[in-house]
Amino acid sequence: MAAKSFPSSGADARTPAEVEWLRAQEKKELLRFVAIGSVDDGKSTLIGRLLHDAHGLYQDQLDAVRRASAKGGSTRGAGSTSEIDFSLFTDGLLAEREQGITIDVAYRYFSTDRRKFIIADTPGHVQYTRNMATGASTADVAIVLVDARLGVIAQTRRHAHIAALLGIPHVIACVNKMDLVDFDRARFDAIVGDLRALASRLGLEALHPLPVSALAGDNVVAPSARTPWWSGKTLLELLETLPVAHRDRAAPFRLPVQLVLRPGLDYRGFAGQIAAGTIARGDEIVALPSGKRTRVAGVDVGGREVDSASAPASVALRLADEIDVSRGDMLAHVDDAPRAASELEADLVWMSERALDGDRTYLLKHTTRTVRASLEVIHGTDPETLAPARAGTLSLNDIGRVRVSCRAPLFFDPYRTNRATGAFILIDSVTNDTVAAGMIADAARARPAEAPEPGAPTTGARTQVGAAERRERLGQTGVLAGVLAPSLEVARDLAFAIERELFDRGRVATVIEGASPEAAGAACARAGVIALVPTAGAAPALTVDGAVVASGDGGVEAVEATARRWATLLTDRALR
Amino acid sequence: MFGPRGLGGLYPSRVRHARRTFVIVNTDSAPARAPTPNVRDPDRRLSHLRALEAESIQIFREVVAELERPVMLYSIGKDSSVLVHLAQKAFAPAPLPFPLLHIDTTWKFRAMIEFRDRFAKDNALDLRVHTNHAALAEGASPFAWGSNKYTQVMKTHALLEALRAGGYDAAFGGARRDEERSRAKERVLSFRDRHGQWDPKNQRPELWNVFNGKIRKGESIRAFPLSNWTELDIWQYIWLEEIPIVPLYFAAPRPVVERDGALLMVDDERFPLERGETPRTEMVRFRTLGCYPLTGATRSTATTLPEIVREMIAATSSERQGRLIDQDEEASMEAKKREGYF
Numbered sequence: 001m002a003a004k005s006f007p008s009s010g011a012d013a014r015t016p017a018e019v020e021w022l023r024a025q026e027k028k029e030l031l032r033f034v035a036i037g038s039v040d041d042g043k044s045t046l047i048g049r050l051l052h053d054a055h056g057l058y059q060d061q062l063d064a065v066r067r068a069s070a071k072g073g074s075t076r077g078a079g080s081t082s083e084i085d086f087s088l089f090t091d092g093l094l095a096e097r098e099q100g101i102t103i104d105v106a107y108r109y110f111s112t113d114r115r116k117f118i119i120a121d122t123p124g125h126v127q128y129t130r131n132m133a134t135g136a137s138t139a140d141v142a143i144v145l146v147d148a149r150l151g152v153i154a155q156t157r158r159h160a161h162i163a164a165l166l167g168i169p170h171v172i173a174c175v176n177k178m179d180l181v182d183f184d185r186a187r188f189d190a191i192v193g194d195l196r197a198l199a200s201r202l203g204l205e206a207l208h209p210l211p212v213s214a215l216a217g218d219n220v221v222a223p224s225a226r227t228p229w230w231s232g233k234t235l236l237e238l239l240e241t242l243p244v245a246h247r248d249r250a251a252p253f254r255l256p257v258q259l260v261l262r263p264g265l266d267y268r269g270f271a272g273q274i275a276a277g278t279i280a281r282g283d284e285i286v287a288l289p290s291g292k293r294t295r296v297a298g299v300d301v302g303g304r305e306v307d308s309a310s311a312p313a314s315v316a317l318r319l320a321d322e323i324d325v326s327r328g329d330m331l332a333h334v335d336d337a338p339r340a341a342s343e344l345e346a347d348l349v350w351m352s353e354r355a356l357d358g359d360r361t362y363l364l365k366h367t368t369r370t371v372r373a374s375l376e377v378i379h380g381t382d383p384e385t386l387a388p389a390r391a392g393t394l395s396l397n398d399i400g401r402v403r404v405s406c407r408a409p410l411f412f413d414p415y416r417t418n419r420a421t422g423a424f425i426l427i428d429s430v431t432n433d434t435v436a437a438g439m440i441a442d443a444a445r446a447r448p449a450e451a452p453e454p455g456a457p458t459t460g461a462r463t464q465v466g467a468a469e470r471r472e473r474l475g476q477t478g479v480l481a482g483v484l485a486p487s488l489e490v491a492r493d494l495a496f497a498i499e500r501e502l503f504d505r506g507r508v509a510t511v512i513e514g515a516s517p518e519a520a521g522a523a524c525a526r527a528g529v530i531a532l533v534p535t536a537g538a539a540p541a542l543t544v545d546g547a548v549v550a551s552g553d554g555g556v557e558a559v560e561a562t563a564r565r566w567a568t569l570l571t572d573r574a575l576r
Numbered sequence: 577m578f579g580p581r582g583l584g585g586l587y588p589s590r591v592r593h594a595r596r597t598f599v600i601v602n603t604d605s606a607p608a609r610a611p612t613p614n615v616r617d618p619d620r621r622l623s624h625l626r627a628l629e630a631e632s633i634q635i636f637r638e639v640v641a642e643l644e645r646p647v648m649l650y651s652i653g654k655d656s657s658v659l660v661h662l663a664q665k666a667f668a669p670a671p672l673p674f675p676l677l678h679i680d681t682t683w684k685f686r687a688m689i690e691f692r693d694r695f696a697k698d699n700a701l702d703l704r705v706h707t708n709h710a711a712l713a714e715g716a717s718p719f720a721w722g723s724n725k726y727t728q729v730m731k732t733h734a735l736l737e738a739l740r741a742g743g744y745d746a747a748f749g750g751a752r753r754d755e756e757r758s759r760a761k762e763r764v765l766s767f768r769d770r771h772g773q774w775d776p777k778n779q780r781p782e783l784w785n786v787f788n789g790k791i792r793k794g795e796s797i798r799a800f801p802l803s804n805w806t807e808l809d810i811w812q813y814i815w816l817e818e819i820p821i822v823p824l825y826f827a828a829p830r831p832v833v834e835r836d837g838a839l840l841m842v843d844d845e846r847f848p849l850e851r852g853e854t855p856r857t858e859m860v861r862f863r864t865l866g867c868y869p870l871t872g873a874t875r876s877t878a879t880t881l882p883e884i885v886r887e888m889i890a891a892t893s894s895e896r897q898g899r900l901i902d903q904d905e906e907a908s909m910e911a912k913k914r915e916g917y918f
Contacts, residue, residue, distance in 0.1 A: 015882075030624035104779065106760045107753045109806045116624040118804055130781050137783040258637040263670035271666075273634040273785070302633075303668025313626070314633035314666070327641055351781045365786055368641070423784045432790035434780045 028111070029244055034120040034135040034168070036159040037145030042176050046145065046214035046235075047108060047121050053221040054110050054236060105135045114240045129162065129397035130351035133437050136166040137423070140244050143172045143235075148181045148211075152194040154384055160195075161386050164202040165347055165399065165439065167419050170242050171199070172208045174235065178227065179213040185229045202386075208238055251311075252336035253277030253285075254413070254421050256367030257329045261316050269300055269316030270325050275367065275420035276413075277333075279317065280308035286337055287323055288330045288411045294321040311420075328369035330411040330421075338413050338421060341443035342406040345378065347415075350394040352428065352435035356402075358393070362435065364406060366424035372407040373426070394436075403444055415439035476507055530574055542566045544573055625813055629662065632801035634785055635764055636666035636748070639799045640673050642789030643746040646799075647739070650676040650703065652688045652695075653865045654821045655750035655802060658810055660699065661819050662801060663748070675702040677738055677747070681730040682707060683718060683867035685843050691822045706738035718869040719848050727870075736772045739796065746789070746797045754806045764803045770794035807863075808888050815881040824862045825884065827876040831855035838872035 037043030108119040120135030122128070136142060142163040146156050163171050173195050181187045192209040199207040211219060211227050212235060218224035221236045233241070254275040261269035279285075283296045298318040299309050309315045317331065325331070332338055350356055356375055364373040380391025380400040394400045415422030426436040483498065485491035495511045502509040510527030512520045517533045524531035540562070542550040550569055552562040639646055648663065650656050663672050678692060696703040708716070711729045718726045739747060753760045763782045768774060780788055789797055802810075814821060831842045833853050840847075842855040847869065849855070860873035861884075878884045 028624045030627040104761050104776070106757075107804065108760065109754045109804070111624075111806075111808070116806075116809070134781045134783055138785075258634070259641045261667060261670050267669055269669075271637055273630055273637075300668070302629075302665030312630050314630040314637070316668075363790070365788065367786070368638070419784065423786060425781075425783055425786045425788060427788055427790055429790075432788070432792065434782070434788045437781065437783045 028113075029115050030118065031115050031141065031239060031242075031244055032118045032120070032139050033141040033143060033239065034122055034132075034139035034163075035143045035145070036122055036132055036136070036163065037143075037176075041145035041147055042214045043143075043145050044121065046143070046174065046176065046212070046220065047119055049214050049217055049220050050119075050236065051108060051110055053217060054112060105131045112236070112240060117239065129158075129399075130349060130437075132159070132162050133166060133349045133351075136162055136168055137419075137437065139166070139168050141170045141172060141239065141242055142168040143174055146173055146175045146191060146195070148175050148177045148184075148187060148191065151191045152198060156195075157198060157386055158383060160198055160202055160204065161381075161399070162349075164204050165349070167415055167439070170206045170208065171204050172210060172235065172238055174210050174212045174214075176212055176214050178211045178218060179216050183211070183218075183224075183226045185227075188230075206242075208232075208242075210235060210238070251276035251418060252338070252413075253279050253283075253331075253333045254311075254338060254418070255279065255315070255317065255331040256369070256421070257325055257327055257331065258368050259327050260325070267318070268322075269318055270331065271314070271316040272331075272368065273314045274309060274311040276311050276418050278308055278310040279315070284334045285317075285319070285331050286334045287325045288332065288337065288340065289409060290324055290329070292321075292323040293334055294319045294323050296320070328367075330367065330369075332411075338411045339443055340409045340411050342409040343444035344404040344406070344410065344412070345441045345444050346402055346404050346424070346438045347441060348375075348394060348400055348402050348426075348439075349437045350396060350398045350400070350435065351437065352433055353396055354428070354435070355396075356394040356436070361407075361429070363427040363429050364404065364410075364424050364438070365427060366410050366412065366440075367421060369408075369410065370427075371410070372429075374405050375426075376403040376405070377401075378403055401441070402438075404438070410440075412440050414442050474508055530570055542569065544570075625809060625816065628805055628809060629665070629813070631785070631804065632662045633666040635787070635799060635801040636663050638785075638787050639746050639748070639765070639789060639797065640667075642787070643791075643797060645742070645744050646674040646746040646748065647742060647744040648672075648674055648676045648748040649735070649750070650678045650692075651750065651865075652678065652684065652692045652822060653750070654810055654814060654825060655752065657695075657819050657821050658805075658813055659748065659750045659802060660695075660701070661817060664699070672701065674748075675704050675742075677742070677744075678703060678705045679731055679734045679738060680705050680707045681726075681734070681867050682712060683730075683846075683869060685822075685824055685841070685865060685868045685871075687824050688822055688865055691820075695820065704738075704742070706734060706741075708734035708737065717846070718867055719846075723870050726867075730867075739772065744796065745791060746799055748799050748801060750802050751800050752802045752805050752807070752810075753800075762800065762803075764800055765789060766798040766800065767791070768796045768798060772796065774798075808885070811881070811885050811888055815885060822865060824865055826880070827859050827861040827878050829857045830860050830873065832858050832860055832873055839874070840871075841868055841873055843868040 035043050035047055037046075104123070106121045108121060110117050110119075120139060122132045122135035144156065144159050144163060146152060160171065173192075175188055175191050178184075178188065188209075188211045195207060195209055198204075210232065211224075211230055213224075213226075214220065218226055219230065219234045221234060223234055224230070254277060255270070255272045256275055257270050258272040261267070261271050279296060279299055281296055281299055284293060285296060286293050296317055297320045299306050300316040300318065301309055301313060319325070330338060348356075356377065358374070358376055361372045361374045364371050377391050377393060378401040379388040380394060380398055381387070382389040388401065391398070391400055394402075410424075411421075413421045422440045424438040424440065425434050426438060427433070428435045483491050483495040485494055492511075492513070499509050499511050508527055508529070510523045510529075512523040514520075517535075521531035521533040540552045541548050542552075550566055552565070648659065650660070660672075660676070667673055676696070680689075692703070695701070708730055711733070715721075716726060716730055721729070751759055751762070753762065758776065761776060761779075762774075763779050765780075765782065765787045766774060767780055782788075791797060805813075813819070832839045833842060833847075833849065833855050834840075835850075835853075839858070839860055841860070842849070858873075858875060859877055861876040861878060862871060862873055865871060876887060878887045
């Protein structure tokens with residue numbers, strides 16, 4: 001890319017051995033793991049130990065920490081004799097060192113001959129659940145710490161729950177402080193039994209228990225002589241050998257379009273990072289939401305054409321036909337497209353001081369697509385038992401299941417099958433804060449009543465009331481019935497007779513005559529429903545029986561406020 | 577991009593795949609193993625460098641898509657070279673959709689400025705240079721003002737001034753989380769208030785690669801596409817991709833004086849020699865580059881990239897050791913960043 005006329009000295013002096021070394025580096029994999037645990041679990045100590053023993057620390061960093069340890073820079077440093085306070089390696093902020101706690105996610109790096117590691121070190125306090133979720137969101141492996149003296153406690157369950165919720169494929173359970181229970185095998189086995197029960201309840205795919213002492217280094221990098229009864233791998237060995245998410249590559253192809261590269265008339269590249277699967281020249285793809293199909297004319301990586309590319313490569317695709325595709329659209333193989341829905345069920349981790357408000361809308365960002373959405377809590381989670389619990393809202397660090405109503409459809413896969421296309425964030429459109437992390441469970445139940453009617457508009461604004469809610473209110477689901485007879489007269493007789501019959505049975509039904517929305521609206525109104533008929537070409541106003549009862553400015557920003565005001569007016573009318 | 581050595585094969589190739597045989601390169605003394613299910617199909621897996629590259633490109637594209645007026649902070653160093661290279665990959669074959677901004681303190685190494693101008697010309701980059709001339713007129717210099725105040729005025733203030741003047745709502749920087757403790761805590765998209773300040777205790781949660789680029793007028797985003805790269809990754813990538821860098825990174829005989837344990841290069845006549853100090857010529861190189869009076873050299877014989885990488889692997893000190901501004905006080909970087917330093 002950079003001009004070659006400008007030689008970087010030494011680059012051309014590669015010996016075969018060096019080329020081979022470089023090639024070996026090229027085969028090195030990236031593994032992201034998250035360490036979850038609380039202040040007293042010894043999590044920072046474990047990471048510090050791992051960095052130290054795997055030579056992920058430099059001498060001057062060690063010296064700086066030694067100085068800080070000696071100064072008593074951390075309350076945790078006190079009492080640990082001449083030991084280095086390993087937690088000081090990861091607690092980076094002044095406030096953290098002052099208070100001796102981890103507040104925010106810290107990222108650390110080290111590598112071995114086999115892998116490069118990215119560690120997300122996350123705080124374990126209940127009030128920092130949001131940071132834990134942040135660190136866990138990209139992790140291939142979670143390390144959960146368990147204090148050997150305490151065993152599985154509520155906090156362990158909570159941490160494991162978050163690991164399961166965020167879809168981390170592997171969980172390493174480090175039973176720490178084994179030195180304080182004299183490396184007692186029975187104690188370890190008992191805790192492992194509890195952990196296995198917890199894992200199966202949470203649906204954690206793979207659990208790897210391990211007896212360690214972070215402070216003394218037992219089974220962290222080298223096998224410990226003090227656990228002769230343990231023949232499993234050490235922590236580092238596990239990290240080096242656990243498989244990295246391969247399923248992304250075998251998964252159906254997904255490319256959320258980030259932007260369109262259009263340097264001139266003869267190049268149009270749809271740029272994005274492959275969220276899953278593999279794409280090759282010649283593949284037949286579909287663009288969503290348009291549903292248009294075409295073939296891939298070329299796959300470019302960094303301005304250079306390749307035959308094919310797999311997740312997580314960042315690519316630009318050239319398409320055979322000029323179809324309309326823009327940011328926020330999703331490209332997929334024609335025979336394996338993602339689901340499309342605007343009504344979803346999702347798990348949320350609420351991350352804002354301001355609780356979830358069911359009466360307002362949020363911005364929902366899913367892959368590269370941002371839509372407005374409103375939320376309705378289905379249930380919360382009991383922090384002790386992790387069982388679903390009744391909840392009217394979700395507050396900071398709460399976890400719950402919600403129904404999400406989007407103003408435009410999302411193209412998604414359930415989070416459990418694809419983290420990249422199943423995840424979203426919620427943004428408060430007033431403060432711009434990220435207020436929640438969402439994991440899509442699936443589309444909400446289908447609503448036959450809302451299937452678009454023939455001739456009805458299929459794009460733009462749509463109902464925000466779900467089928468399930470209506471059913472709950474009315475005790476029935478909508479049915480669109482045609483009543484056919486040889487003459488209209490007979491058909492009308494029949495229809496009104498059925499209407500009477502249904503009314504007598506306690507059902508809400510109405511006969512609609514005539515093709516106009518007004519006629520349909522009149523019929524709904526007769527049936528006791530408040531019928532709303534959108535009409536274009538007039539200044540914003542609300543009419544009842546043809547008479548104007550209110551007017552508004554109708555600006556986009558004012559829609560919600562106007563809707564609330566007019567709903568009050570109509571409620572008054574309906575209850576008269 | 578991948579050079580003439582056929583590194584294009586690092587991306588899966590359906591056609592070539594069928595005919596290729598793989599050699600498992602033996603990196604240590606362990607015998608080469610037969611392919612196991614994990615390595616059966618090595619080309620299918622993106623190596624750590626390619627994974628980092630893909631992640632950085634995604635960040636560039638996301639910021640350009642979501643913000644209106646991005647700019648790239650260009651510091652001339654190796655990280656900046658890699659940053660430009662990745663940005664070129666992100667938008668190829670289109671030119672960079674944003675200008676580059678260099679905050680010139682006028683105390684940079686001469687070789688850096690030569691490199692900067694040539695690099696910008698060769699790559700047809702829209703480079704803008706900003707200097708705090710008012711402070712210079714008042715005699716700002718690292719020798720006269722001390723590194724803290726000098727940095728605040730010539731770097732932090734100058735940067736904020738230039739960002740405001742350009743109306744930029746997003747600025748890419750080459751900072752890496754492995755550089756320093758407070759950086760380890762910073763988000764990839766780091767929110768700044770209307771005064772350019774960072775509040776480390778109140779950062780937006782950042783999940784997956786779904787970034788929140790929403791800001792109000794006057795606020796801005798600092799974006800760090802190299803967040804997850806380490807110094808070693810940078811060097812390996814420079815080597816792999818043949819990215820041009822300033823010659824000061826390679827060892828050469830240079831005039832230096834030793835002061836407070838640091839080797840300082842006497843780069844021009846403004847260097848005030850103390851009584852009894854005489855520059856002597858030593859074989860040195862730099863691990864980071866900044867203002868020459870604040871940047872310590874290391875004794876080295878590494879004159880090629882492979883030698884630098886070898887030296888890196890054996891290194892026992894971090895690159896920031898050569899930076900005098902970080903050692904002023906405990907957590908000095910955090911304090912500077914709160915004020916708006918990159």
